[in-house]
Amino acid sequence: MAEAAERRRKSPEQILKEIERSKRGYFKLYIGAAPGVGKTYTMLREANDMLAEGVDIVVGVVETHGRKATAEQIGALPVLPLKPIEYKGRTFYELDVEGVIKRRPQFVIVDELAHTNVPGSKNKKRYEDVLEILDAGISVLSTMNIQHLESLHDIVEDLTGVKVRERVPDWILDVANEVQLVDLPPEKLLERLKAGKIYRPEKIPQALEHFFRPTNLIALRELALRELADDVDERLEEYREDDGAEEVAGASPKILVLVSDGGNAERLIRRGWRIAQRMKAELFILHVPTKPADRLSEAERKKLREIEALAKILGGKFFIRAAGGRPVIDVIVEFIKENAITQVVLGQTGMSRWQEILRGSLANRIMERTRFVDVLIVGNGQEKTR
Structure with a gap:
């Protein structure tokens, strides 16, 4: 019994890791295989459920892309003002990181994790904004598509012919406490596209000829499912280590x-x-x-x-x-x-x-x-x- 208890005892490194993570906010990431699968819609629906349960949750930034259903899903959620930034004679609006930290909600919604902030912003990338908010002890709900992962850049370009310019490092998945796949079969996604629920009518033909070809959507969906399966495996392995399971013997690759x-x-x-x-x-x-x-x-x-x-x-x-x-x-x-x-x-x-x-x-x-x-x-x- 004493030996079993010793095996279950966590190492100082594991304890320090848990303490460090406990100081930070909880990070939930909604991932999809392509635009229009319903990541933001799902996130906002769940956020409204949290609000109804008494959670102090606010909208930091939501990109509706002109989708009426997505905008309506904001519902009763309080929306924080965006920060105006002047650049080349125009005014742009970005997430107000300082405003979020000053307001100190329990949760904040930060859509489009891979977004590149306009020059003059505090951070170059929105995922850096999220890391700063998490470090302040505020929990975050966010979204991204699988093609924005840095290591998939070449694969996605080969599959779709599209060069994804806004990318996030893959270790962001390790930072997330929870990763949820928002899945939609390719045929359903194409129905949404043709019905004008993803892009404006004038953009639909081009989308159908390029990124939204059925073969592309199938391949991207497979990538998303595989990536999330790998993420689950890694989390299970981490839990086993936390429980004191012995590592498999052998040379480290x-x-x-x-x-x-x-x-x-x-x-x-x-x-x-x-x-x-x-x-x-x-x-x-x-x-x-x-x-x-x-x-x-x-x-x-x-x-x-x-x-x-x-x-x-x-x-x-x-x-x-x-x-x-x-x-x-x-x-x-x-x-x-x-x-x-x-x-x-x-x-x-x-x-x-x-x-x-x-x-x-x-x-x-x-x-x-x-x-x-x-x-x-x-x-x-x-x-x-x-």
């Missing part, structure tokens, strides 16, 4: 993404991050420059800053290792062994088949000089669309 200053670096990092998430592995990103730092152009420096920023957003560890006159493969293999890497992700090279035969491909050279290391070669966008 570590993923290494090799990037150059080429155009596919972001794609590789996102792919590596998703593999790391699936395997619950650490993520490393390595760049071995082919020329000294003082010979880099401003465009190349900017590209490296962007790569490093993306690695940071996704929680990866970014390294630059100069070759110093040594073969690049020596630097890569050395890094793999130093960090006990178990899987390497790299992009297709521009080498011809004859060049690979004469010089050896990078993937083959890595496998020849390491043990128990898997290598994944990710095709570039052009190759996939051929």
Whole structure:
């Protein structure tokens, strides 16, 4: 009995984690596969139920997109004034973070988590507003679509041909205490679109030809269901750890993404991050420059800053290792062994088949000089669309 009690006892780290989270507000996130599935409508309906039960809940910002049913769903919810911000001779209105914190409701509704605030706002992104409000001890209800997750950027663009510009880091799902999928079958969503319940009439034909093609909606729905299933698995694993369950024995997987200053670096990092998430592995990103730092152009420096920023957003560890006159493969293999890497992700090279035969491909050279290391070669966008 004493041994069982000892196993159930929480570690100091677990206790500190719970204390830290308890100081923050409760965060519930409503996620959908596409616009128009009813995320905001569902959130507002539940918020009105909370209001009827005596919860002090207010609207910080709601994006109705001209949808009458959504606007009507605000109902009796108190609405806080938005903050006017002047930019390029025009007045824009954004969430008033200071006003929310001063009002100190129990819950605040902050729609469209992936929204980019107008320049001059306190924070660049709305999810940063939400984090600040949570840190103030105020609970938040918010919404987003699955295509706004940073790691899904390339997948969504390949599926739909649409480049999603407003994105949030995937770790926002870890911050959320509760994630609810608002699901609607593609055929029902198309009925809503054609009935004018999602966009204005003049936008419907373009939507049907592009983002709202049935194949796109099916693929996005599958992505949403899979992502939420992974999130549930991770939460269950966390609960098991909190209950004192022993970890599975075995070596910890570590993923290494090799990037150059080429155009596919972001794609590789996102792919590596998703593999790391699936395997619950650490993520490393390595760049071995082919020329000294003082010979880099401003465009190349900017590209490296962007790569490093993306690695940071996704929680990866970014390294630059100069070759110093040594073969690049020596630097890569050395890094793999130093960090006990178990899987390497790299992009297709521009080498011809004859060049690979004469010089050896990078993937083959890595496998020849390491043990128990898997290598994944990710095709570039052009190759996939051929």
